[in-house]
Amino acid sequence: MPIRIKRVYDPASPEDGTRVLVMRLYPRGVKREAFHVWYKELGTAPDLIKAWKGKRLRWEDFARRYEAQIDADPEAQALLEELARRARNETITLLCTCEDEAHCHRTLLKEMIERRMKARR
Numbered sequence: 001m002p003i004r005i006k007r008v009y010d011p012a013s014p015e016d017g018t019r020v021l022v023m024r025l026y027p028r029g030v031k032r033e034a035f036h037v038w039y040k041e042l043g044t045a046p047d048l049i050k051a052w053k054g055k056r057l058r059w060e061d062f063a064r065r066y067e068a069q070i071d072a073d074p075e076a077q078a079l080l081e082e083l084a085r086r087a088r089n090e091t092i093t094l095l096c097t098c099e100d101e102a103h104c105h106r107t108l109l110k111e112m113i114e115r116r117m118k119a120r121r
Contacts, residue, residue, distance in 0.1 A: 001017070001087055001088065001089060001090050001091045001092070002087075002091055002092075003083075003087050003091075003092050003093075003094065003110045003113055003114060004016065004017075004091065004092070004093040004094070005093065005094045005095075005101060005104070005106045005107060005110055006019075006093050006094075006095055007095065007096070007097060007098070007099065008021060008023075008027050008030050008034055008035065008095040008096060008097055009027075009029075009030070009097065012034065015091065016091065016093040017090050017091025017092055017093060018036050018037070018086065018090060018091070018092050018093070019034070019035040019036050019037075019093045019095055020035065020036065020037050020038075020039055020083065020092060020093065020094055020095060021034075021035040021037070021038040021039070021040075021095045021096070022039055022040075022042040022043055022094050022095065022096055022105070022106055022109055023038075023040065023043040023044075023095075023096045023097065024040045024043030024044065024045075024046065025040075025043070026038075027096075027097045034095075035095055039079050041073060041075045041076045041079055042070070042076055042079055042080070042105075042109060043096075043105070044066060044069070044105045045069050048062065048065055048066060048069065059103050062103075063108055066105050066108055067108065067112065070109075070112065080109075080112055080113060080116060081116065083113050084113050084116035084117045084120065087113060087117060088117060092113075094106040094109055094110060
């Protein structure tokens with residue numbers, strides 16, 4: 001099944017399947033009904049997101065550091081495993097507030113989950 005990515009502010013659609021919020025801080029103005037589960041452990045560490053938004057990191061460095069952050073956290077690893085397992089049977093949509101999909105941690109998460117799914121085949 002596909003793993004999709006969307007902004008949490010985008011309207012929900014039936015194609016979204018399970019909507020998973022992947023941010024450390026709760027997004028302003030979002031109602032709890034906008035998503036099914038909130039995995040704040042998969043959000044970007046505050047110092048890392050500040051460095052990225054402050055233009056002190058290139059995207060490649062951000063991506064490397066974010067993956068290292070996830071790799072070092074056993075709880076985040078367990079959540080990735082859960083999402084990979086669920087994505088084999090249902091559609092998962094990863095949500096956050098970033099407008100630039102190409103430079104957002106949810107894109108990196110999607111790739112990490114897809115790698116886990118391929119490794120388990």
